[in-house]
Amino acid sequence: MIDVQPETAILSLGADFFDPVEAAAFPQTMLRFRNDRAAASVGLAGLSDGQWLAHFGRFTPLPGSLPQPLALRYHGHQFRTYNPDLGDGRGFLFAQMRDDAGRLMDLGTKGSGTTPWSRAGDGRLTLKGAVREILATEMLEALGVNTSRTFSVIETGERLMRNDEPSPTRAAVLVRLNHSHIRYGSFQRQAFHQNREGLTRLVDYCLANLAPQASGPTPVAALIDHAVQGSARLAAQYMAAGFVHGVLNTDNINITGESFDYGPWRFAPAWDAGFTAAYFDHSGLYAFGRQAEALQWNVYQLANALRPIAEIAELKGPLETYPIRYRAALNDAVLGRLGVQRLGAERDEALVDAIQTALVATQMDPDLFFFDWRGGARRGPSPADHHYAHDAFTDVIQLLPDFATDAPTHDYWADDAPCTMLVDEVETIWAAIADRDDWTPLHGKVAAIRRMGEAHT
Template sequence: MSSLDNLSITNRYAEFPDSFYTRVAPQPLANTRWVVWNDELASLLHLPSFSQIPEELLANFDGSKVWSQFKPLAMKYTGHQFGVYNPDLGDGRGLLLGEIEGRDGAIYDIHLKGAGTTPYSRMGDGRAVLRSSIREYLAGEAMAALGIPTTRSLGLISSDTPVYREQQETGALLLRVAETHIRFGHFEYFFHTNQHKELKLLADKVIQWHFPSLANSKASYAEFFRQVVERTAKMIAHWQAVGFAHGVMNTDNMSILGQTFDYGPYGFIDDFESGYICNHSDHTGRYAFDQQPRIGLWNLSALAYALSPLISSEELQSALGQYENILSQQYYRLMRSKLGLNVPHEDDGSLIQGLLAILETEEVDYTFFFRQLSYLDSSDKAVVELFKSRAEFSAWLEQYLKRTELDNKLCNGEGISMEQRCQAMRLHNPKYILRNYLLQNAIERAEQGDYSEVHLLANLLSNPFDEQSDYDDYAKLPPVWGKKMKLSCSS
């Protein structure tokens, strides 16, 4: 009996008409083996831990022996890539295997990335490489631990199959887990091909599956879009607050549930640079760090256009009009938490933007600075010494300390000590983030068959706010070669 036989598996997407997808069998890789297995997700999905994993489970998931209850399919969608509509998109290297009901009652997609060619592969080989698969696996874990909405991965599989990118690399498979793989681009496909009946069916099913409280509402489509706007705005606010650059915010990479999706040439900011570009293919800086809020609205506008047969222009514009305010409120709420401020004040915007300007001018590491600031209860020496021009930062610090005093007054006199404030700040300012140079070190070892660094980073980043003093080296400033790394879309 397979380890999957007792699972509650559904294939809701496979019940759509044929225009939604193409059934495709995975194309196995040679001599597969597990790189990492996510015990936490496995438990959620009623699967065994790695220490108890049976041999046949690898075959069930690597495509060599597809379990009978899975119905592999490649989704069809389109989307705007770098602002240009591309009608020829779809799952070009991944297959939706099926859905598993979790212990929490939610239903999760199981998606096999790197499963070979599909009708939507265009000129690609349909494969994933070990390098990019490690990056996606660890990114999902790091973002989840930071409290940012994200897809995650159940497991990562390596092989002996060579795959060619700029050079020969190792073929790999990633088992991605998400509440849905439906993207903005799914709606764009049906709209731009005048399949409005299918567009309505897709919207109805998304509402039924993921927004059930709206199912019987007369304004269900408009409210559905409003919630997509809200979720997307809050997700991007999280990115901005933690210093994360996605790198490829095409509409086909935007989850309809506002979850971080399709990790490619992403990067966490090192020395603060508002215009940081992590994708070396982004020659115009369209997806630079400081452009992400604007692009989020642009993408939502493209989705609004696709939904126009179902929702009035007035309702669409009303929802889009809320985006900037939602994002701004969420962003400043998160930034106040990083600064240990409990009550909003009208001057917070200038305080925060003034700080970011100093960090950029002084080329101070974003994550390291906020972590050091959270030790202000011990001494201000460490944080002040991060700056070459200490007078300018000292002036800001004086302004900040006055703001903490005002915060105590605004709390109806129920103020907190600096020690308590800093303890709270350390719950919002991570000590450990997934820097690209740490990833590069883990990837180089993994390509030699040593997966220990992948496991170490996965464990370390699952508790990014904890001290974990045995791993202080992973919290140090990056070496010069590891700063501001740019990567390709194949990353």
């Protein structure tokens, strides 16, 4: 039995925003991952495995939702070079529905076949890419990052050729659950085509369906204010999680401020501003320490796209608040991960700055630091004791007692080591699948991550 509240809100935008498409006919549909926790939030946890495969492997429409998949149209800056030849090239919007909080949600795909925007691509996703997205989204969700959720992964029985991994390699189709797939690039496309009416319609859609709480003197000002807040918060959450997305192009940033579309992501092994995730990011444009700058630059491109329907003054005010909002969000994210109380902006900032200084100076594992000092007090002897004896930690150790809260009670905090997600662990999990078709390490890791998430909340 399912209890879904289907929606078709995206259709109100009109045909200029999407192309109806058909899903690929896959040779097989082998269920590898179903996220019943996410499914419960939208009333779909009651689907049988057969129904799940029909909807998310064969893409039989969900009753009352979209009658046909839609490949969304958008443009974007890719590594700050404008590209008007974009759009959903290996994915589509499959369905919309309300979640248990009443929010409009999208089910979108990755690897579901070719579309009018595929260019020379085959429209497919490697199974390894799907496994990596499961791990990224589960870890980020557990660490409190505003992220899409990997809803389903189904292996398709196809063999793919790729330049960046051993080939032929196995294929999969992934479904993700998002609050929205409307990107900054969706606005850029309308501006590029000088479609003022389309821009206005898109602003109204977002405010009505995705940001009803946004406020401002005009609709555009309200939307930009919402986007600035969301992008500043996301940048701060990335930092506190030690996460590097890798490709923060404007077509990969959505209007709801959710992180999504995971390709060459990495968790940083140390607090290293220059650490990059993508082997092709030669200039370090999207390095760990530059993500706040990247997201600020992107929201300026969104504002530029809205210029045809807005006065500069409407945009300037919210844009200028980005640094202040990012700083406040960083304090909140770092101290939130540490599980300590807030003592006011000035004192919070002093502690967060001291933590960052110490982590940079020692280059210790940031996951271990947050684990060792959860609640603001040492949990006991640690492999990092020699780091804590470093002069760089003097200020942290002096400041933390004032921020301390009750000792954490979840049994996770008595473990020998924190739950982490470094690249070697990802490769080990994938090797078990690739070499032996052993999915036990993946499912064990997801369980461990969710347990960590419970401890953090």
